[in-house]
Amino acid sequence: MQYGLFLKGIGLTLEQALEFWKKEFIRGKVDADKFDKGYAYSIRHSYGKEGKRTDYTPYSCMKIIMSNPPSQGDYHGCPFRHSDPELLKQKLQSYKISPSGITQVLELVKGMHYQLACQKFFELTHDVDDIGFSLNHPNQYFTESQKLLNGGREVKKEFNNSGNFQQKNNSQESTNSSSAPTSSNAKADTELEGLEAYFTED
DSSP, X not given: XXXXXXXXXXXXXXXXXXXXXXXXHHHTTOXXXXXXXXXXXXXXXXXXXXXXXXXXXXXXXXXXXXXXXXXXXXXOSOHHHHSOHHHHHHHHXXXXXXXXXXXXXXXXXHTTXXXXXXXXXXXXXXXXXXXXXXXXXXXXXXXXXXXXXXTTOOEEEEEOTTSOEEEEETTOOOOOTTSOOOOHHHXXXXXXXXXXXXHXXX
């Protein structure tokens, strides 16, 4: 639920979420029929299309930090709050963070300053001395990261005529009207592949 709501918060439409999760479940050896019967309802529910029709919002850092730690086989939680310190250290090393940077992050974790540890991680991975704001939401982390990676420009969420999500930099021009039209399914597949690639990079 945590990851699904995060993806919703960065702009994944219900249709894209269903397609993304179906591909992931099939890759995990759940057949399409079982996904449609057992899991699609939960995704539609999180978008307010089933059950009591509540349109759920992504979890804040505090909600994640205060939640139950993940059990064996679970993949939710805050890495700074819920990870074993040695595993966290190994993960930080895999991101090529300097030994002094790792020590700073781990000291903040040891002092139970999980959001500050996350903020320090942000600064170290984005090569920024002081980000100048407090991180308090995973979607804020994503948005601020995208701004830095795009040269300080806001990332706009736009929906094309078929309702599909697109991200554009402020400096990007609209698609040239002489461009060849692309089917909405092909465009959605391309966007999902980009999303998969983004989240599987180490």
